[in-house]
Amino acid sequence: MINYAQPLRLHQPHRFEFGAGTAAQLGDWARSSGFARILVLTSPSVAALVNRLELPGQITVFAAVQPEPDTTNLSAAIAAAQAVDPDLIVGFGGGSVMDVAKLVTVLRGGVPLADVIGPNKVTGRLNALALVPTTAGTGSEAGIRALVTDATTLNKVAVESPYLLADMVALDPDLTMSVPPAVTAATGIDAMAHCVEAFTNRKAHPLIDNYARMGFSLVARYLPRAVADGTDAEARAALLLASYYGGICLGPVNTAAGHALAYPLGTRLKLPHGLANAVIFPHVLAFNLPVTPAKTAEVATALGLRADDQAALLETASQWCRNLGVEMRLSALGATQADLPAWASEAHAIRRLMDNNPREMSVDEVLAIYTAAF
Numbered sequence: 001m002i003n004y005a006q007p008l009r010l011h012q013p014h015r016f017e018f019g020a021g022t023a024a025q026l027g028d029w030a031r032s033s034g035f036a037r038i039l040v041l042t043s044p045s046v047a048a049l050v051n052r053l054e055l056p057g058q059i060t061v062f063a064a065v066q067p068e069p070d071t072t073n074l075s076a077a078i079a080a081a082q083a084v085d086p087d088l089i090v091g092f093g094g095g096s097v098m099d100v101a102k103l104v105t106v107l108r109g110g111v112p113l114a115d116v117i118g119p120n121k122v123t124g125r126l127n128a129l130a131l132v133p134t135t136a137g138t139g140s141e142a143g144i145r146a147l148v149t150d151a152t153t154l155n156k157v158a159v160e161s162p163y164l165l166a167d168m169v170a171l172d173p174d175l176t177m178s179v180p181p182a183v184t185a186a187t188g189i190d191a192m193a194h195c196v197e198a199f200t201n202r203k204a205h206p207l208i209d210n211y212a213r214m215g216f217s218l219v220a221r222y223l224p225r226a227v228a229d230g231t232d233a234e235a236r237a238a239l240l241l242a243s244y245y246g247g248i249c250l251g252p253v254n255t256a257a258g259h260a261l262a263y264p265l266g267t268r269l270k271l272p273h274g275l276a277n278a279v280i281f282p283h284v285l286a287f288n289l290p291v292t293p294a295k296t297a298e299v300a301t302a303l304g305l306r307a308d309d310q311a312a313l314l315e316t317a318s319q320w321c322r323n324l325g326v327e328m329r330l331s332a333l334g335a336t337q338a339d340l341p342a343w344a345s346e347a348h349a350i351r352r353l354m355d356n357n358p359r360e361m362s363v364d365e366v367l368a369i370y371t372a373a374f
């Protein structure tokens with residue numbers, strides 16, 4: 001039964017621009033806010049587009065943020081910020097870049113990362129923060145969480161705090177036109193997974209459910225188009241919205257078993273976050289069907305899948321991903337069967353996400369999913 005009286009806390013960026021060309025609004029905003037020393041964190045793939053932000057003042061560009069960044073990469077970005085002492089940090093890139101920008105903002109004063117892991121450990125920050133996504137996937141720009149891989153343990157750690165919230169977000173679909181088809185597919189499925197995992201979540205909330213519905217419906221309709229033609233402006237815009245909706249879902253509800261099972265594939269097998277989630281998505285969708293039949297049927301209808309039983313759902317959802325060109329077999333992605341038991345224990349231990357799953361999943365059931373995906 002839906003409980004409309006369930007309490008909810010939602011953090012949203014202070015200013016939000018959406019639309020083609022709105023990257024330039026960042027410059028206007030920075031000028032009127034009086035920012036004089038600006039540090040832009042970005043990656044080589046999009047560094048050439050930084051001028052679209054039309055930023056004023058003294059600008060330093062750190063273009064060395066890596067995909068799926070680890071703590072070594074984070075330390076380099078922190079050192080750059082300590083040298084510049086910026087009044088504004090801009091994260092201009094995919095989720096990897098935006099998460100680093102968030103973490104640099106709260107760590108450059110010298111606080112060790114270990115002191116702020118988990119929810120609400122951050123106590124302040126020294127600069128304003130603007131986030132401009134160039135992929136449509138993580139929705140990191142919408143929220144108060146940031147992830148980084150611990151270079152020693154290879155675990156992904158999450159920091160969650162209102163201090164990670166952006167003062168300004170610009171969603172400019174023109175910036176995502178250059179994302180290659182494979183990355184478009186994987187990041188788009190990540191956005192959908194955020195929506196679906198929040199929708200079928202133990203902590204699901206009616207307000208978030210409606211963002212989730214909009215998100216997975218947009219991905220269902222527009223992701224095949226954006227993969228087929230990266231310059232499809234309508235599809236790119238729709239996916240950026242879907243990604244943002246997914247980001248809203250992550251805040252108060254978050255993901256569940258799908259993302260937990262994807263994490264070892266990212267940190268151990270080194271799959272990009274979106275691809276790891278794509279491989280796992282059909283399996284967890286089908287696993288949860290018996291306990292969330294009505295909501296799973298809504299997802300299936302949006303995607304044109306068969307939800308009459310788990311086997312049909314698994315097959316049609318996997319085919320939906322394969323149609324986007326995604327390689328869905330772990331064996332073809334470099335895994336060996338011997339890897340799977342350790343990954344299963346590791347994923348099972350990510351209780352912050354596993355405890356959100358609507359159906360209890362044992363270590364053996366995690367292993368069975370990895371084996372089926374193999």
Ligand SMILES: NC(=O)c1ccc[n+]([C@@H]2O[C@H](COP(=O)([O-])OP(=O)(O)OC[C@H]3O[C@@H](n4cnc5c(N)ncnc54)[C@H](O)[C@@H]3O)[C@@H](O)[C@H]2O)c1
Nearest residue numbers: 043045067068094095096134135138140145147178179273
């Ligand atoms: N904070 C959150 O709430 C949240 C949620 C989900 C995922 N994440 C994190 O986000 C990271 C993944 O982010 P992602 O999926 O956006 O991938 P990404 O940022 O790693 O980008 C993927 C690749 O695409 C390139 N790229 C980015 N924009 C491009 C463009 N416009 N044209 C061409 N190439 C471009 C990047 O350089 C990179 O090589 C992971 O570390 C993951 O853990 C965070």
Ligand SMILES: [Fe+2]
Nearest residue numbers: 138190194277
């Ligand atoms: Fe994700």
